[in-house]
Amino acid sequence: MNPSAAAGDPRAIVEITKDKNGIDQVVLRNPRGASVQVSLHGGQVLSWKTDRGEELLFTSSKAIFKPPAAVRGGIPICFPQFGNRGSLEQHGFARNKIWVIDDNPPPLHPNDSGGKAYTDLLLKSSEEDLKAWPHRFEFRLRVSLSADGYLTMISRIRNINCKPFSFSIAYHTYFAVSDISEVRVEGLETLDYLDNLCQKERFTEQGDALTFESEVDRIYLSSSDVIGVFDHEKKRTFVIRKEGLPDVVVWNPWERKSKSLIDFGDEEYKQMLCVDGAAIEKPITLKPGEEWTGRLELSVVPTL
Numbered sequence: 515m516n517p518s519a520a521a522g523d524p525r526a527i528v529e530i531t532k533d534k535n536g537i538d539q540v541v542l543r544n545p546r547g548a549s550v551q552v553s554l555h556g557g558q559v560l561s562w563k564t565d566r567g568e569e570l571l572f573t574s575s576k577a578i579f580k581p582p583a584a585v586r587g588g589i590p591i592c593f594p595q596f597g598n599r600g601s602l603e604q605h606g607f608a609r610n611k612i613w614v615i616d617d618n619p620p621p622l623h624p625n626d627s628g629g630k631a632y633t634d635l636l637l638k639s640s641e642e643d644l645k646a647w648p649h650r651f652e653f654r655l656r657v658s659l660s661a662d663g664y665l666t667m668i669s670r671i672r673n674i675n676c677k678p679f680s681f682s683i684a685y686h687t688y689f690a691v692s693d694i695s696e697v698r699v700e701g702l703e704t705l706d707y708l709d710n711l712c713q714k715e716r717f718t719e720q721g722d723a724l725t726f727e728s729e730v731d732r733i734y735l736s737s738s739d740v741i742g743v744f745d746h747e748k749k750r751t752f753v754i755r756k757e758g759l760p761d762v763v764v765w766n767p768w769e770r771k772s773k774s775l776i777d778f779g780d781e782e783y784k785q786m787l788c789v790d791g792a793a794i795e796k797p798i799t800l801k802p803g804e805e806w807t808g809r810l811e812l813s814v815v816p817t818l
C-alpha cells in the first residue's frame with residue numbers, strides 16, 4: 515500500500531485497486547463497514563456507501579468508464595471553470611485528467627486525519643493543460659471517510675505561477691434519490707440564482723423549499739454553509755456542509771435533456787439530483803504562492 519494513503523485510524527482500511535482501464539482506484543473503509551471509492555481518473559469519487567452497503571451516489575447505468583471523459587455520476591470535480599466559457603472544455607479539465615497519489619502532502623489540521631480513512635491526491639498542470647490554461651497550479655485533494663460515515667473532500671489549490679490567476683470550482687455531486695418528485699432541497703430559500711436555462715438571467719428564489727417538476731439548471735448565489743436534500747420516500751436527508759464554497763449548483767436534466775445525453779438513461783433523471791458546493795459567480799483569484807482551501811462534507815441522516 516502506498517504510504518500516502520495510510521489510514522488515520524488503524525481500524526480503518528485503505529486499499530488500492532485497478533479499474534478495467536488499469537487506472538488506480540482508492541477504496542476507503544471505516545470500521546463499521548461504510549466505504550468510499552475514488553478514481554485517480556479525475557480524482558472523482560465514484561461510490562459512497564453506508565455501513566449497510568447502501569449506495570448514496572448515483573451513477574448512470576449508461577456511464578462510460580473510459581478516459582478522458584468523466585464518468586456520469588459520483589462526484590466529478592469541475593476546475594478551473596464551471597460551464598463552457600472560452601476555449602476550455604466544459605467544466606474544465608480536472609475531471610478528465612489522471613491524478614496521482616500525493617506522497618508528501620503538506621499537513622492538514624489533525625481533525626482532518628484522526629479517526630478517518632483518507633487518501634491524498636494531486637493534480638498539476640501538464641504541458642497540454644498549459645496550452646489551454648496558461649497557469650501553473652497544484653491541486654491537492656484529500657478525500658476522507660470518518661468513523662460515522664461522513665465523506666469529506668478538502669481541496670487545496672496553490673498558484674505556483676509568477677502571475678495571478680482566477681478559477682471557479684464545483685463538486686458536481688450526483689446524489690442518488692428514490693424519486694425526484696419526492697425530493698426537496700432546503701437552504702436556498704430567498705437566494706438569488708443564475709438560471710442556465712434562461713441565458714444565466716438572475717432570479718430570486720420565492721418558494722419555501724425547492725421541489726422538482728421540470729428541468730432545473732441553476733447556480734444559487736452566496737448560500738449558507740448547510741444545505742439539506744430531503745428524500746421523503748427513502749426517509750433520509752443528505753446534509754451538505756461547505757466552507758469556501760459560497761454557491762450551490764442544482765441540476766436535474768429531466769425528460770428531454772436526458773434523451774440527449776449519450777451516457778445517461780432516458781428515465782434516470784428520476785433517480786438523481788446534482789447539488790454542488792461551488793465557487794462560481796465570483797472566481798477565486800490567487801496571487802503567486804497563494805493557496806485556497808475549500809471543503810465539502812456530506813452526511814446522511816434519517817428524516818424524522
Ligand code: BG6
Pocket residue numbers: 604605710731732763765
Ligand atoms: C450542469 C450544467 O451543472 O452540468 C449543465 O449546468 C450540464 O448545463 C450538466 O448539462 C452536466 O454537464 P456534463 O458536462 O457533465 O454533461
